[in-house]
């Protein structure tokens with residue numbers, strides 16, 4: 001290492017070498033399969049579907065639907081399935097995983113508590129949900145409420161699908177099952193309405209008499225609702241009052257599911273990751289800048305166009321205030337006022353390529369700089385920072401065109417937080433993100449937003465994004481020639 005290795009000049013020169021948008025990412029990459037220079041950890045492989053490889057398996061969207069007995073869970077699920085008619089949807093009822101009763105238990109069935117978590121084979125339910133989530137089929141047991149037994153002669157074959165709905169009184173009880181869910185719905189219906197519905201249903205459909213339904217309700221159903229079902233309501237993302245009668249809620253839920261299904265899997269996992277809506281224009285520009293033999297002029301031109309789109313999209317996530325203006329007709333137009341407390345921060349050197357687009361969108365915006373330099377294997381080093389003195393009062397647009405391992409991004413974000421910028425006031429803008437980088441940044445900073453134009457497949461052994469576009473800074477600033 002040269003004597004003046006700590007000087008800015010030396011660091012700048014080094015930084016103009018390969019740009020990884022990150023440093024080492026120990027422990028994440030597994031050994032690569034034979035004949036492959038690309039590796040993706042197994043836990044990521046199933047979670048990642050690349051914009052560049054549409055054939056990669058997509059993760060199903062898992063919805064949990066809970067609520068008291070006869071609250072309308074099954075009815076709500078049926079309505080959601082009807083509205084999602086253009087998707088492959090499967091419904092898994094927790095009831096299917098009731099344990100069959102032993103002969104002794106059957107003889108004293110009035111003393112059996114079907115509303116306690118132990119009445120279900122939760123391990124099997126978990127296995128079923130995990131199998132379906134991984135895209136494999138599963139043979140679901142068939143339960144008979146009249147005999148209190150599972151059928152031994154038949155199963156329900158459930159195939160892979162886009163949406164899996166897990167429905168039952170206690171589907172939020174076990175954290176492992178809960179954690180598989182992308183969305184949790186609690187159907188909230190008054191207890192007296194539920195009892196009336198249950199009475200009618202159990203007499204008609206489940207072969208019961210009035211005394212047994214009322215006795216079971218008082219002895220087991222109601223206490224278990226208070227002890228297990230109601231406490232799990234806190235895990236719900238959405239609470240639907242009045243069950244299937246609530247058409248507005250069901251409409252909103254299905255709209256949300258449609259949006260989610262159109263999104264990249266990582267956006268389902270991390271709600272603060274935004275991939276700008278892909279169009280043929282955007283795909284076309286990506287095709288051009290990713291091509292290795294494109295001219296420098298075209299690389300810069302199309303990168304600038306894409307960067308501008310990402311910046312505009314990122315600005316859309318800033319807060320605004322209402323503003324009224326008078327138009328030349330004398331009428332009042334009620335609009336919004338841009339957020340004024342704003343600044344950009346570019347991660348040198350590639351991030352500087354995004355500054356012009358930010359300046360073009362935000363007149364007079366202050367732009368700070370951070371230089372992170374790798375020195376040796378473990379050498380994460382912050383070499384240089386120049387930030388607005390009042391940065392803690394500003395929303396920050398952090399600029400770096402490629403998110404690879406996420407290490408340098410994390411270091412830059414950490415610095416901003418140390419300077420007093422709230423995590424939720426940081427929007428990280430980039431053109432291409434690797435799944436590894438998204439995991440790395442979003443796990444550590446869940447309140448921060450990432451806006452990107454495409455999510456790529458993975459990192460290779462050299463921590464380069466695949467398929468990626470090579471060294472962005474070199475190609476943009478012409479230092480690769």
Ligand SMILES: Nc1ncnc2c1ncn2[C@@H]1O[C@H](COP(=O)(O)OP(=O)(O)O)[C@@H](O)[C@H]1O
Nearest residue numbers: 068069070071072073074075197201243244245
């Ligand atoms: N909004 C509603 N109005 C009237 N009856 C309903 C309504 N929703 C459900 N039911 C009836 O109540 C009973 C229980 O509904 P269901 O959806 O099976 O509840 P859950 O699955 O929560 O036990 C069923 O007989 C169903 O037809």
Ligand SMILES: Nc1ccn([C@@H]2O[C@H](COP(=O)(O)O)[C@@H](O)[C@H]2O)c(=O)n1
Nearest residue numbers: 068069070095098114115145148169221
């Ligand atoms: N053999 C059984 C098994 C379960 N139950 C009752 O079913 C209820 C759950 O189903 P919902 O559709 O109402 O959610 C639960 O409250 C059990 O009491 C039963 O009666 N007999």
Ligand SMILES: [Mg+2]
Nearest residue numbers: 073074075093
């Ligand atoms: Mg039901």
